[in-house]
Amino acid sequence: MMDNNLLLTGMSVAAEQKPRGLKRFFKLLVQQRALVLMSIPFVVWLFIFKYLPLWGWTIAFQDFKPAKSFWEQEWVGFKHFAFLFNDDRFLLVLRNTIVMSLINLVLGFTTAITLALLLNEVRHLLFKRVVQTVSYLPHFLSWVVAVGIIQNVLAPDGIVNELLMRLGLIDSEILFMGKGEWFWGIYGASIVWKDVGWNTIVYLAAMTMIDPAQYEAAEIDGAGRFKKMWHITLPGIKPVIVVLLIMQIGYLLESGFEAQYLMMNGMNMDYSENLDIFVLKYGINQFNYSLSVAASMFKTVVSFILLFAANNIAKRLGEARLY
Amino acid sequence: MTVLTIKRRKKQRIRMSPSDIVFEVVNYTLLILLMVVTLYPFLNTLAVSFNDATDSLRGGIYLWPRKWTLENYKFVFEEATIFNATMISALRTVIGTVLTVFCSAMVAYTISRPEYVLRKFVTIAFILTMYVNGGLIPTYLLIRDLGLIGSFWVYIWPGLIGVFNLIIIRSFIENLPDNILESAKIDGAGDFRTFFHIVLPLCTPVLATVALFTGVWQWNSWFDVFLYNSSYEHLSTLQYELQKILQHSNASNRTVDFTAAGAQGGIGQVTPYAIRATMTIVASVPIIMVYPFLQKYFVKGMMVGGVKE
Numbered sequence: 001m002m003d004n005n006l007l008l009t010g011m012s013v014a015a016e017q018k019p020r021g022l023k024r025f026f027k028l029l030v031q032q033r034a035l036v037l038m039s040i041p042f043v044v045w046l047f048i049f050k051y052l053p054l055w056g057w058t059i060a061f062q063d064f065k066p067a068k069s070f071w072e073q074e075w076v077g078f079k080h081f082a083f084l085f086n087d088d089r090f091l092l093v094l095r096n097t098i099v100m101s102l103i104n105l106v107l108g109f110t111t112a113i114t115l116a117l118l119l120n121e122v123r124h125l126l127f128k129r130v131v132q133t134v135s136y137l138p139h140f141l142s143w144v145v146a147v148g149i150i151q152n153v154l155a156p157d158g159i160v161n162e163l164l165m166r167l168g169l170i171d172s173e174i175l176f177m178g179k180g181e182w183f184w185g186i187y188g189a190s191i192v193w194k195d196v197g198w199n200t201i202v203y204l205a206a207m208t209m210i211d212p213a214q215y216e217a218a219e220i221d222g223a224g225r226f227k228k229m230w231h232i233t234l235p236g237i238k239p240v241i242v243v244l245l246i247m248q249i250g251y252l253l254e255s256g257f258e259a260q261y262l263m264m265n266g267m268n269m270d271y272s273e274n275l276d277i278f279v280l281k282y283g284i285n286q287f288n289y290s291l292s293v294a295a296s297m298f299k300t301v302v303s304f305i306l307l308f309a310a311n312n313i314a315k316r317l318g319e320a321r322l323y
Numbered sequence: 324m325t326v327l328t329i330k331r332r333k334k335q336r337i338r339m340s341p342s343d344i345v346f347e348v349v350n351y352t353l354l355i356l357l358m359v360v361t362l363y364p365f366l367n368t369l370a371v372s373f374n375d376a377t378d379s380l381r382g383g384i385y386l387w388p389r390k391w392t393l394e395n396y397k398f399v400f401e402e403a404t405i406f407n408a409t410m411i412s413a414l415r416t417v418i419g420t421v422l423t424v425f426c427s428a429m430v431a432y433t434i435s436r437p438e439y440v441l442r443k444f445v446t447i448a449f450i451l452t453m454y455v456n457g458g459l460i461p462t463y464l465l466i467r468d469l470g471l472i473g474s475f476w477v478y479i480w481p482g483l484i485g486v487f488n489l490i491i492i493r494s495f496i497e498n499l500p501d502n503i504l505e506s507a508k509i510d511g512a513g514d515f516r517t518f519f520h521i522v523l524p525l526c527t528p529v530l531a532t533v534a535l536f537t538g539v540w541q542w543n544s545w546f547d548v549f550l551y552n553s554s555y556e557h558l559s560t561l562q563y564e565l566q567k568i569l570q571h572s573n574a575s576n577r578t579v580d581f582t583a584a585g586a587q588g589g590i591g592q593v594t595p596y597a598i599r600a601t602m603t604i605v606a607s608v609p610i611i612m613v614y615p616f617l618q619k620y621f622v623k624g625m626m627v628g629g630v631k632e
Contacts, residue, residue: 049462
C-alpha cells in the first residue's frame, strides 16, 4: 500500500512537473527574449541557407527535370549511384581526390612541422618575425592570384625553366602545366607554397607551452641543438600533431576545389579532376542535376562518417593527452 | 628568475660548438631560401606590372622593371569593366565584413550565456552545418528560387555566419573575466546593453581576427560570381575578371598571350601578360597592406580555434 501510494505520488509529481517544466521553459524564454531576439533570426537564416538545401538530395533519387514540380518528377531509386560506381570517369575522379588529399596530408604536415621546428630554433627575434610574416603572405592571396603566379613561374619562359636550363639540367623547356602525370607534384608544391607558413601557427603555439626546464636538463646532459629538437620539441608537440592528423583524415574527400579547377587544362585533366569538379561539370555544364547531386551526396555522407569518427577519436585522445 | 636564466643562456651561447654553428648556418639558409621562394614570384610580377608591356615580352625581367611605365595601371583603371569590378569587390568586402562580424558576435554572445535556455539548440544547429551541407546543385537551386541570382546580395547572405568564426568569438567571450558581465547584470543592464556596451568593445582583438578572415575571403571570392552572376557583368568582381583572363591564357607562354592580344586587336601597347601582372598586383595589394598589422590578433585567434574546435 505504502509503496503504491509513494509510486502514485511520485507519478503525479512527475506528471505535474512536465507542464511545470514547459511553463518554466516558456517563462524563461520570455525573460530571455533579448537573447532569443539576438539568436533566433540567425537560426532561421541557418535553416534557409544550410538546412533547406538538404531537401535537394531527393534529386539524386529522381530523373530530375527542372521544369517539372516535385510531384511530377520520376523516381528512379539508386539508379544514379549505380551508374556512378560503374563509371570509369567517376572512379578515376575518386582516385584523384584521394591521392591529392593524401598528398595534402603528408606534405602539409611534414613541411609545416619542419618549418615550425626551424623557426623555433631562431634566436634572432626580428628575423623570426620577418620570416613568419613573409611565410603567411601566400595564405592570404586568392587561389586565382596564386595560380596566376604559379603558371608564370612554371611557364616555358618562366623562372623555373630558366634556372634549370642555366644549370644545364635540361636541354629544352618543359611544359609543366601540360604534363598530366606531373600535376600531382605541381599541386603538392603549390599547396605547400601557399600554406606552409600558415600551418606553423598551431605548432609554434604548442612549442611555447613546453617547459623550459626540460631543455635545461637536456643541456646539462650535454644534448646539442638537434638532439633537443628531436627529443624534446617534437615529442612536446606530438599531442597536437596527433589530434590535427586525425581531424585531417576526416577531410579525406575534401581535397579542395579552387587549386585543381584553376590549374586544370585539357592536358592534365585525367589527374587534376576531383570530386568537386566532377559535381560542377555534370551539374552546371551538362545540366545532369541528378547525377551531380548523387556524386556530391556520396561525398557528404562519406565525409560525415569520417569526420564524426575522427572527431570522436580526437576528443578521446585529446582528453587523455591534452588536458 | 626566468628572465635571468634566459639572459644567462644567451650569454653562454656566445661560445657555440662547431655542430651548433653548422646547424645555425643551415637553418638560416633554409629560412632565407623559403623567403626567396615565397617573395620572388610576387616581386617579379610587381616588376612586370611597372615595365613597358611590349618590352616585357622580350623576357629577362626579374626584380626590377627595365622600361618604367605606369601605362599598365592606367589601362587597368581606365577599363570600365575592371574598374567597376574593383568597386564591387570593395563593396562586398566592406558590407560583407561589417555584417558578418556584427551578426557572428551577436550569436556568439547568446551561446556564451550559460543561463540561455536555447543555448544548446542554437549551438548544435550551427555546429551540425560543419558536417552536412546540401552541396552545389541544391544550393544553386535554392539561391535561384530565392531570386538572388543577378543580385549583389548573393555575395552577402549565403556566407553571413561561419561556424569557425562563431567558435573563436564564443571562446573569447567565455574567457572574459566573469565579474565584468556579472556586474553589468547587477547594474541592471539588459542583454542588448551588455552586448553593445561591454562585450563588443572588449572583443576587439577577436573581432579584428574575424574581420580579417572575412574581409580576405570576400575580397578573394570568385566562385560565387562565376556560379550565380557570370552573365551580369555589372556585378563582376576583380578576382573573377582576373580568373577569366587566366583561363584564356591557360598553360600558355607569353608569346601565345601576345598573338591572342593581336587577334583581339585594339589593345595597343598593353598585352594580356602585362594586364595579368597588373591585375594580380591590384588584387593582392589591399591584403598585403592589412594582414601584417593584424598578425598578433589572428595568431591568437588560430590558437583558440585550433584548441577549442
